[in-house]
């Protein structure tokens with residue numbers, strides 16, 4: 001099967017994409033290379049970036065407006081379309097339409113990846129941007145349901161993952177990034 005990466009727009013065989021069971025075709029929208037590049041950018045930013053650069057990264061450099069960014073945040077933590085429409089004050093159809101846009105898809109991939117990376121890395125001292133995002137939602141979302149959801153996600157993702165990593169001694173489950181892989185990636189960055 002040939003698939004087009006939503007970031008670099010190159011066509012390539014499906015082996016070039018990571019697995020994501022929640023996607024229709026079973027693969028991530030972004031190719032492995034693009035993900036690796038962004039991860040590298042993320043490390044660099046966390047280590048050497050200015051506050052302003054981090055802020056910009058966190059907001060995303062895609063051409064999306066405030067409401068669309070907000071929708072991405074909410075989608076990335078699994079908020080339902082109905083709740084999103086209510087929270088943002090738009091129709092459900094608008095949420096569906098936005099979801100189909102490439103820019104939105106790319107931002108969602110980014111946030112999903114960020115959520116994985118920063119929750120895993122929170123325990124080894126990396127800047128938890130996804131955590132900041134969840135905290136923002138927990139404190140500032142209009143609807144109580146969304147606030148509650150964000151708080152639950154925070155507790156669930158961040159704290160339980162942190163504990164899991166501490167306890168697992170590298171015997172991580174399939175979905176999580178193992179300590180070895182993390183070290184490997186960090187070395188790779190150091191040598192870059």
Ligand SMILES: [Zn+2]
Pocket residue numbers: 005006007008009010030031032033034
């Ligand atoms: Zn790509």
